[in-house]
Amino acid sequence: MKTMIEPFRIKMVEPIRFTVRSERETLLQTAGLNLFRLRAEDVTIDLLTDSGTGAMSSDAWAALVQGDESYAGAKSWYRFEAAVQKIFGFPHVIPTHQGRAAERLFASLLIRPGMVIPNNTHFDTTRANIEVAGGKAIDLPCPEASDLALEAPFKGDMDVAALELLIANVGAHHIPAILLTITNNSGGGQPVSMANIRAVSKLAHFHGIPLYIDACRFAENAYFIQQREAGYQQMPVAEIVQELFAYADGCLMSAKKDAFANIGGFLCTRDAQLAEEWRRLLILTEGFPTYGGLAGRDLEAIAVGLHEVLDENYLRYRIASTGYVAERLHQLGIPAVRPAGGHAVYIDARRFLPHIQPLQYPGQALAVELYLEAGIRTVEVGTVMFGRDAHTGTEQPAKWDLLRLSMPRRVYTQSHMDYVIEAIALVWQRREQIRGLKIVNQPPYLRHFSAQFEWI
DSSP, rough: OOOOOOOOOOOOOOOOOOOOOHHHHHHHHHHOOOGSSSGGGGGEEOOSSSSSSSOOOHHHHHHHHOOOOOSSSSSHHHHHHHHHHHHHSSEEEESSSHHHHHHHHHHHHOOOOOEEESSSSSSHHHHHHHHTTOOOEEOOOOOOGOOOOOOOOTTTOOOHHHHHHHHHHHGGOOOOOOOOOOOEEGGGGOOOOOOHHHHHHHHHHHHTTTTEEEEHHHHHHHHHHEEESSSTTTTTTTHHHHHHTTTTEEEEEEETTTTTSOOOOEEEESSSHHHHHHHHHHHHHOOOTTTTTTTTHHHHHHHHHHHHTTTTHHHHHHHHHHHHHHHHHHHOOOOOOOSOOOSSSEHHHHSSSSSGGGGGGGHHHHHHHHHHHOEOOOEEEEEEHBBBBBTTTBBBOOOOOOOEEOOOTTTOHHHHHHHHHHHHHHHHHHHGGGOOOOEOOOOOOOOGGGGGGEOO
């Protein structure tokens, strides 16, 4: 059959509230033109993030009932730990309430002022936690990543030559770890090849530097490897995952992505001493090491979700549904990152709104216009998110200004996506009328979550 269908049936529905443009104008002004500050009930289609917004399966809901809420040594913890160890292969598992808590633990023990953490591209909370600890987050995307329209299979790769040069310049003793984000969220949701993971691992271990993987979307990345990389077409995704993590010394994960959970995360390592130090710190910030800030029912749901996400029927549907939106936009001449990523479609806001300068935040301006047009909430990945130096406070344009349309897992149907495509097309028709923005209030870190804007 040529027709792609969702590999599930819908068992429960949630109503959507519709608003009119005049209402949305008032709501946006009250929110300071920041879509994070809107009430969710005032959003028609919510593509702000794929984090914690997915729909759980009947098996995951059933698992919630089995949640053991014992403070220490709960049965749910052991089921969670076994699932993580089986899939990822790391002996030491530290649970956290979500991914950024794992980042905080990671940074607190490994990073000292002046140290450097390279990545293919750091995401916002990862970068912030490194900077708060006094470190410097360095992005080393591969050369292909700079051409957003280039049809290359693994634009999420790290630039290995640039990594080698960085190690030579700053010294391995100033690099406590190398991070590799799969898929590369801030780089357009692009996958990382097994060859690149292998090369980064070899270089890191030659210099005695541990390699950690940001594993939020590990299953999507593994599916891309199966589909695009020579030698992996006949290998099950679960086996690709095991090989992938065999090259690493540990991982960080938000279970709110590729584990279908509404909350949760974990930090894994092969280093027993480091794991024990992280557990001690965990007790101060998250809770006892057998629950880490999570209820037993959440541990149960994550254990189920980690196995479900390896279903290749689901992954085929997931990647195809995101690709459907990207291809339709491409047919309409709307500039977006090519090829489509796994969890999101990224519109090139600078090419969409070439008359708006980067320091007038074209990505945020486009996000505001799309909400005004049709009640669709998205997020800017660009100069608002990454344009300010956390140490000096100075601002400069980010490498690019993107509008990310994150697809919640198993939530929206094709007709919802057709509505989104139609709305983007309408905004595209009147793009020359859109104005830039200025920031009138902002916090020192992660300003995109709560900054307030005004029209220029």
